[in-house]
Each structure stands twice: as structure tokens, then as C-alpha cells.
Amino acid sequence: MKDLASTLERFSAGDRRALARLITLVENRSSAVPEVMRALYARKGRARIVGLTGPPGAGKSTLGDRIIACLREQGRKVGVVAVDPSSPFSGGALLGDRVRMQAHFLDEGVFIRSLSTRGRHGGLARATREVVQLLDAFGFDDVLVETVGVGQTELDVMRLAHTTLVVLVPEAGDTIQVMKAGLLEIADVFIVNKADREGAGRLKNELEVMLGLRGESRWRVPVLLTEATAGKGIVEVVEQIDAHAAALHAAGGDDGSETRVREWVEILRDEVEQRLSLVLESDDFAELARDLREDHTDPYSAALAVLKDPERLARALAGKRDRSGS
Ligand SMILES: Nc1nc2c(ncn2[C@@H]2O[C@H](COP(=O)(O)OP(=O)(O)O)[C@@H](O)[C@H]2O)c(=O)[nH]1
Ligand SMILES: [Mg+2]
Structure with a gap:
């Protein structure tokens, strides 16, 4: 914005x-x-x-x-x-x-x-x-x-x-x-x-x-x-x-300490989830998605492949993309 x-x-x-x-x-x-x-x-x-x-x-x-x-x-x-x-x-x-x-x-x-x-x-x-x-x-x-x-x-x-x-x-x-x-x-x-x-x-x-x-x-x-x-x-x-x-x-x-920890977990999970779904549809992972579509690999192997490449994942997650268009 x-x-x-x-x-x-x-x-x-x-x-x-x-x-x-x-x-x-x-x-x-x-x-x-x-x-x-x-x-x-x-x-x-x-x-x-x-x-x-x-x-x-x-x-x-x-x-x-x-x-x-x-x-x-x-x-x-x-x-x-x-x-x-x-x-x-x-x-x-x-x-x-x-x-x-x-x-x-x-x-x-x-x-x-x-x-x-x-x-x-x-x-x-x-x-x-x-x-x-x-x-x-x-x-x-x-x-x-x-x-x-x-x-x-x-x-x-x-x-x-x-x-x-x-x-x-x-x-x-x-x-x-x-x-x-x-x-x-x-x-x-x-x-x-x-x-x-x-x-x-x-x-x-x-x-x-x-x-x-x-x-x-x-x-x-x-x-x-x-x-x-x-x-x-x-x-x-x-x-x-x-x-x-x-x-x-x-x-x-209530000093709010428990709430803060809960919020932190919730926010992080939500942000990672939102970014991840965008990232997985991006060019970075196009090859993997194609392999899946063409049945050259299975969803489990594909998910593990993403987790085994933490650098690529971190790079993708750090990318800022606006979801609201505002
Ligand atoms: N008889 C009667 N009707 C009420 C009372 N309070 C609310 N209503 C009616 O109940 C309906 C639902 O009320 P609303 O405040 O929209 O309920 P909400 O869905 O819980 O927000 C409305 O038609 C109100 O006028 C009450 O004390 N007595
Ligand atoms: Mg109401």
C-alpha cells in the first residue's frame, strides 16, 4: 500500500x-x-x-x-x-x-x-x-x-x-x-x-x-x-x-503473556501458509508442479523435495507479494 x-x-x-x-x-x-x-x-x-x-x-x-x-x-x-x-x-x-x-x-x-x-x-x-x-x-x-x-x-x-x-x-x-x-x-x-x-x-x-x-x-x-x-x-x-x-x-x-505466545504461533503459521500457497504456484516450483501433474512423482515425494531444499524455500517465503491488490 x-x-x-x-x-x-x-x-x-x-x-x-x-x-x-x-x-x-x-x-x-x-x-x-x-x-x-x-x-x-x-x-x-x-x-x-x-x-x-x-x-x-x-x-x-x-x-x-x-x-x-x-x-x-x-x-x-x-x-x-x-x-x-x-x-x-x-x-x-x-x-x-x-x-x-x-x-x-x-x-x-x-x-x-x-x-x-x-x-x-x-x-x-x-x-x-x-x-x-x-x-x-x-x-x-x-x-x-x-x-x-x-x-x-x-x-x-x-x-x-x-x-x-x-x-x-x-x-x-x-x-x-x-x-x-x-x-x-x-x-x-x-x-x-x-x-x-x-x-x-x-x-x-x-x-x-x-x-x-x-x-x-x-x-x-x-x-x-x-x-x-x-x-x-x-x-x-x-x-x-x-x-x-x-x-x-x-x-x-491477565498479563497477556500466554496470549502473546499463542498469537505469535498463529500469525506465523498463517503467514507461512499464505506465502507458501503463493510460492508453490510460482515459477520457482513450476518444475515440481509439472512433474506432479504429469505423474512423474507423487505428492509425498514432491512435498519432501520442497522441505529438503530449505534455501529455495526460505528465498521464496521471504518474497513479498501483495495478496489484497491494494
Ligand atoms: N420478545 C422479545 N423479542 C426480542 C427481545 N430481544 C430481541 N428480540 C427480537 O429478537 C429478534 C432477534 O434479535 P437480534 O438482536 O437480531 O438477535 P441476534 O441474532 O442474537 O443478534 C429481533 O426480532 C428482536 O426484535 C426481547 O427481549 N423480547
Ligand atoms: Mg446479531
């Missing part, structure tokens, strides 16, 4: 368009990403990161909207990343979010971005984390991350949150599902939303029994009832986010 330095400068001066631009680089997996993240590394680490997860339709976005309003009243600046699970054929969910979040549209203290899961595999957790880090570095006090809590990717995403809110609804009923989905382990606060519907009290009781069976821990996971559409129970949610942050702080906080 030609004007990366000036974009970084404008980002540091609080230019929201520069922020949006850098998020797009992350989203497109541009080869400039490591450089961007390195440049901003020292600026991050101030924001409180709050995860919001649960099944589709549970009311996460509606709740998020209410939480934003509550935090804004406290004068806190809020960044939001919604990992949008809508299929490539439906922009509907995204549009819904936009319309709903409209209330905050003109508010300089709020920044909302949806990340599409379309066509992504392992890179989503990393991209989400990087967007969260950008929002953190930009100076938001709180960063909300909304995901649909089902798979490993979502659990990975949630690991980056200081406080994770798991949103359920009465009709989800079966608490066994909660355990199966691994939500019990990641929840710092349970929220039973749509408390206007039947069965909310029962689900709350079941969750409390389940949590009680886990035995003692430093933080007692609360189960809260909310009606996001009516704005009921939101103050209590924000109080519990504060309480959990205070409990983390009292316990000495």
Missing part, C-alpha cells in the same frame, strides 16, 4: 476514515497487516473487551445496542465488531444491524463494523482479533464483539474477550445444549433474554443449578434476565460487566 504511513498517521490522530481503511486491509488479509499491527502495537491494551455470544436470534444485537446506549451515558466510547454469520446470498442480517444501530450512527463515540464470515476458514479468529486490536488502539474504552456461539472459531474469538456474555432465550430450553456448545466454560455472565416469554425463570434456575454444580470459583457467574427490546435489565448487565472487570483486576489481571 502506497500511503500506509499517512493512513497510520491519520489513524493516530483519530481519523475514523483511516480506522475504516485499516479494518478493510485486515478484512482483505492484505500483506500489509503485520506491518500495520506492529506499528500500532504499543497503542493497544487499554480497552475493555466484551464478548457477546449465543444462538442466532437470541437478541445479541438488540442487547448490544442497549449496552452501547448505557455505556455512552457513562461517557465511554464504544467500538463494535459483529462477526456476521449471514450467508453470502443474504445481506439481510447486515442490513438489520445497520438499521437497528442507526441510533448510534451520528455518534462520534461509537464505531460499528460487521465482518463477513464469507469464504473464510481459519483466518476469521485472527481477523476479528486484529479488528478488535485496531479499535482498542484507536482509543475506544470498550470493544464489543458479537459472534454466534457455536463452533471453534467463535470460541477462539471469545478467548480474546475480558468478559464474555452468553445470551440465551427461554425457547432454547435445553440446558444440555449449553454444555455441549462449550458455553458454560466461556460464560462470565449468562443472560436469559426475551424474559417476556414463558420459561425464562425456569431456564435461569436450571442455569444456576448447573453453575452451582461446578463448585467454588473466584467469580460467581450471574444469570440475568433481560428484555432487550424493552430495554429492561440492561443496567444490571452493565453492572455485572463492571463487577467482572473489577474481579479480574483484583485477581491481578
Whole structure:
């Protein structure tokens, strides 16, 4: 990217368009990403990161909207990343979010971005984390991350949150599902939303029994009832986010050392993988690829041949190639 330095400068001066631009680089997996993240590394680490997860339709976005309003009243600046699970054929969910979040549209203290899961595999957790880090570095006090809590990717995403809110609804009923989905382990606060519907009290009781069976821990996971559409129970949610942050702080906080090591492994693996796939399609390895296509060698021998030529591999990996075209 030609004007990366000036974009970084404008980002540091609080230019929201520069922020949006850098998020797009992350989203497109541009080869400039490591450089961007390195440049901003020292600026991050101030924001409180709050995860919001649960099944589709549970009311996460509606709740998020209410939480934003509550935090804004406290004068806190809020960044939001919604990992949008809508299929490539439906922009509907995204549009819904936009319309709903409209209330905050003109508010300089709020920044909302949806990340599409379309066509992504392992890179989503990393991209989400990087967007969260950008929002953190930009100076938001709180960063909300909304995901649909089902798979490993979502659990990975949630690991980056200081406080994770798991949103359920009465009709989800079966608490066994909660355990199966691994939500019990990641929840710092349970929220039973749509408390206007039947069965909310029962689900709350079941969750409390389940949590009680886990035995003692430093933080007692609360189960809260909310009606996001009516704005009921939101103050209590924000109080519990504060309480959990205070409990983390009292316990000495997280020095982030484990996270840094994990990030390093993940970044390196991802970068090597991306470069490798380009390199193997380049002229450097054309001969080997041809031999494979013409069946003169087998895939195992061909892979070992690459590993046995570390110099050629290192040369190829060091080559900078821009994948984003920006
Ligand atoms: N009855 C009722 N409906 C709600 C409540 N909260 C959200 N909804 C509705 O549930 C639907 C899904 O909400 P949304 O926030 O998009 O859920 P998400 O997929 O988890 O983000 C929307 O039609 C909301 O209006 C609530 O407390 N009570
Ligand atoms: Mg949503």
C-alpha cells in the first residue's frame, strides 16, 4: 500500500476514515497487516473487551445496542465488531444491524463494523482479533464483539474477550445444549433474554443449578434476565460487566503473556501458509508442479523435495507479494 504511513498517521490522530481503511486491509488479509499491527502495537491494551455470544436470534444485537446506549451515558466510547454469520446470498442480517444501530450512527463515540464470515476458514479468529486490536488502539474504552456461539472459531474469538456474555432465550430450553456448545466454560455472565416469554425463570434456575454444580470459583457467574427490546435489565448487565472487570483486576489481571505466545504461533503459521500457497504456484516450483501433474512423482515425494531444499524455500517465503491488490 502506497500511503500506509499517512493512513497510520491519520489513524493516530483519530481519523475514523483511516480506522475504516485499516479494518478493510485486515478484512482483505492484505500483506500489509503485520506491518500495520506492529506499528500500532504499543497503542493497544487499554480497552475493555466484551464478548457477546449465543444462538442466532437470541437478541445479541438488540442487547448490544442497549449496552452501547448505557455505556455512552457513562461517557465511554464504544467500538463494535459483529462477526456476521449471514450467508453470502443474504445481506439481510447486515442490513438489520445497520438499521437497528442507526441510533448510534451520528455518534462520534461509537464505531460499528460487521465482518463477513464469507469464504473464510481459519483466518476469521485472527481477523476479528486484529479488528478488535485496531479499535482498542484507536482509543475506544470498550470493544464489543458479537459472534454466534457455536463452533471453534467463535470460541477462539471469545478467548480474546475480558468478559464474555452468553445470551440465551427461554425457547432454547435445553440446558444440555449449553454444555455441549462449550458455553458454560466461556460464560462470565449468562443472560436469559426475551424474559417476556414463558420459561425464562425456569431456564435461569436450571442455569444456576448447573453453575452451582461446578463448585467454588473466584467469580460467581450471574444469570440475568433481560428484555432487550424493552430495554429492561440492561443496567444490571452493565453492572455485572463492571463487577467482572473489577474481579479480574483484583485477581491481578491477565498479563497477556500466554496470549502473546499463542498469537505469535498463529500469525506465523498463517503467514507461512499464505506465502507458501503463493510460492508453490510460482515459477520457482513450476518444475515440481509439472512433474506432479504429469505423474512423474507423487505428492509425498514432491512435498519432501520442497522441505529438503530449505534455501529455495526460505528465498521464496521471504518474497513479498501483495495478496489484497491494494
Ligand atoms: N420478545 C422479545 N423479542 C426480542 C427481545 N430481544 C430481541 N428480540 C427480537 O429478537 C429478534 C432477534 O434479535 P437480534 O438482536 O437480531 O438477535 P441476534 O441474532 O442474537 O443478534 C429481533 O426480532 C428482536 O426484535 C426481547 O427481549 N423480547
Ligand atoms: Mg446479531
